[in-house]
Amino acid sequence: MRTKRKIFGILIHVLAWVLILIGPFYTVFYESSCEEGVILVFISFISLLIFGFYINYLILIPKFLYKKKFFIYISLLLVLLLGIVAVNGYFYKYYKIDKRDGILKIEKRLKVNHDSGPREMPPQEGNNFRPEHRNPPPKSDFKNGPPPFIFSPVFVPVSILLLVVIGLSIRTTEQWFLEDKKNKLISAEQLKTELAFLKNQISPHFFFNTLNNIYSLTETEPEKAKEITYKLSKLMRYLLYESDKNRNVSLEMEISFLRNYIDLMKSRLSGEVKVSTDFESDYDKVLIPPLLFITFVENAFKHGISMNTDSFVDISLKNVAGKIVFSIKNSIPENENHEKGKGGLGLTNIKRRLELLFDEDVYSLKIVRLKDVYSVDLIIPSNEN
Numbered sequence: 001m002r003t004k005r006k007i008f009g010i011l012i013h014v015l016a017w018v019l020i021l022i023g024p025f026y027t028v029f030y031e032s033s034c035e036e037g038v039i040l041v042f043i044s045f046i047s048l049l050i051f052g053f054y055i056n057y058l059i060l061i062p063k064f065l066y067k068k069k070f071f072i073y074i075s076l077l078l079v080l081l082l083g084i085v086a087v088n089g090y091f092y093k094y095y096k097i098d099k100r101d102g103i104l105k106i107e108k109r110l111k112v113n114h115d116s117g118p119r120e121m122p123p124q125e126g127n128n129f130r131p132e133h134r135n136p137p138p139k140s141d142f143k144n145g146p147p148p149f150i151f152s153p154v155f156v157p158v159s160i161l162l163l164v165v166i167g168l169s170i171r172t173t174e175q176w177f178l179e180d181k182k183n184k185l186i187s188a189e190q191l192k193t194e195l196a197f198l199k200n201q202i203s204p205h206f207f208f209n210t211l212n213n214i215y216s217l218t219e220t221e222p223e224k225a226k227e228i229t230y231k232l233s234k235l236m237r238y239l240l241y242e243s244d245k246n247r248n249v250s251l252e253m254e255i256s257f258l259r260n261y262i263d264l265m266k267s268r269l270s271g272e273v274k275v276s277t278d279f280e281s282d283y284d285k286v287l288i289p290p291l292l293f294i295t296f297v298e299n300a301f302k303h304g305i306s307m308n309t310d311s312f313v314d315i316s317l318k319n320v321a322g323k324i325v326f327s328i329k330n331s332i333p334e335n336e337n338h339e340k341g342k343g344g345l346g347l348t349n350i351k352r353r354l355e356l357l358f359d360e361d362v363y364s365l366k367i368v369r370l371k372d373v374y375s376v377d378l379i380i381p382s383n384e385n
Contacts, residue, residue, distance in 0.1 A: 021046065024150045037106040038097060038151075045088075045156055052084050052160045057167040065168075066175065081160060088156040097151040104151075187356055207232075210264050228267055231260040242290075248383060251286040251324065255279045255317060258297060262315070265301050273305045278316040286319050287383040289357055293317065295346040296328050296376045304330025304374060319382055326378040332371070354380070 024046075034042075056077060064073035097106050149155055210232055217225035238257045242249060259279070266275055280286075297315065305311045311331040318325050347367075354363055357380075364379040 017050070024148070034104045035106060038104045041091070041095075041097065041106060042150065045150060048084055048087065048156060049159050049163060052080060053163040053167055055080055056164055057171060061168065061171045077164065081157075081164070084160050085157050088153065092153045104148075191353065191356055209268060213268055224267075228264060231263055235260045235264065248287040249290045251280060251288055251317075251319065251382070254288060254290060254293070258293060258315070258317070261294065261297060269305065269307075272307065272310050274310075274312040276312070276314045278314075278318070280318045285384050286324070288324055288380065289353070292350065292353070292378070292380070293326050293328075295350050296326075296378070299346065300328050300330035300374070304332060306331075306333035309333060322382055324380045324382045326380075327376070329373055329375040332369075332374055 024042075060073055060076055060080070064070075064076065094109055095106055096109055097104060099105075210228065214225050214228050214232070217228065235257065238253065238260075242253055259277070262275060262277060266273075269275070300313045300315075304313055311333060312329075313331075314327075314329045316325070316327040351365065354365060357363075362381050364377070366377040368375045
């Protein structure tokens with residue numbers, strides 16, 4: 001996969017250079033004939049630009065600019081630019097390119113000799129000088145004219161400055177995409193870690209007590225023991241397998257999981273505890289992140305019931321106008337020390353998951369503790385499958 005990405009990147013660069021050089025190539029090789037030397041100069045200029053671009057793009061930016069060595073980067077960049085300008089200036093100091101008779105020619109510049117002898121004076125107008133003795137002006141030749149802009153002394157310096165800016169822009173954009181991808185991968189790994197942590201949040205004491213309950217029922221109520229064992233196995237299957245398959249699960253699966261958990265809890269409760277549920281009936285196509293509600297349910301049973309006094313747990317989970325509305329209320333027994341922060345690790349984890357999963361303006365979490373009632377209201381967006 002990495003090799004394919006490299007090949008694709010090289011092809012993109014080649015295509016970009018082809019598109020960039022179409023204009024200069026057209027003006028040099030289509031409109032005029034060229035001497036062999038002119039072709040070599042054209043190739044040299046283009047090679048100089050490509051060399052400067054990739055020195056900056058592949059070496060200077062990643063090794064110095066990205067490592068915040070700004071002074072070294074600017075110094076080396078200036079050395080690179082001045083070197084290219086010097087090479088360009090050296091060429092035009094000794095050579096020039098002219099267009100004559102439709103042909104681009106490279107010629108050496110003539111040296112001016114200031115120590116030469118007296119110049120021959122042009123003939124003065126007088127009685128014996130007639131206008132017709134003057135040299136006639138050359139005929140107009142549309143094949144002559146200035147050479148293409150690529151052979152102008154300012155072409156290489158201006159082009160390399162533009163390429164430096166383009167290289168910085170491309171590298172900055174690539175770096176932004178890489179950082180964004182890296183952050184998304186980190187967030188995804190964090191979600192997986194937090195999901196695994198949530199699975200471990202279901203108290204081992206719950207499983208221990210449930211197994212003890214099953215054991216005690218095997219002799220007195222074997223059918224009920226079988227039913228509890230079946231529900232416990234479904235609970236474990238969901239925790240171990242179903243919630244790991246995808247980032248989202250169906251609302252139906254999540255509700256089934258909650259029902260099994262609640263039924264197992266009710267099997268150990270006395271008659272003084274009232275548990276009521278109101279779950280959505282039409283949930284076939286609704287998708288949600290897994291295990292968002294179990295922490296609240298477990299906390300309700302852990303802190304909201306008493307075997308000695310009347311207590312209650314009320315749970316509701318519905319799909320309302322494209323929103324999943326979860327609500328849970330439980331009583332607070334008088335002897336329950338429900339301090340702030342007690343069992344708070346699971347709540348902190350849930351809050352963090354919500355921040356990672358949803359934008360701030362699309363979900364709502366409200367937790368209220370009164371004197372004898374503890375309530376949680378959570379609203380999240382739903383996805384249609």
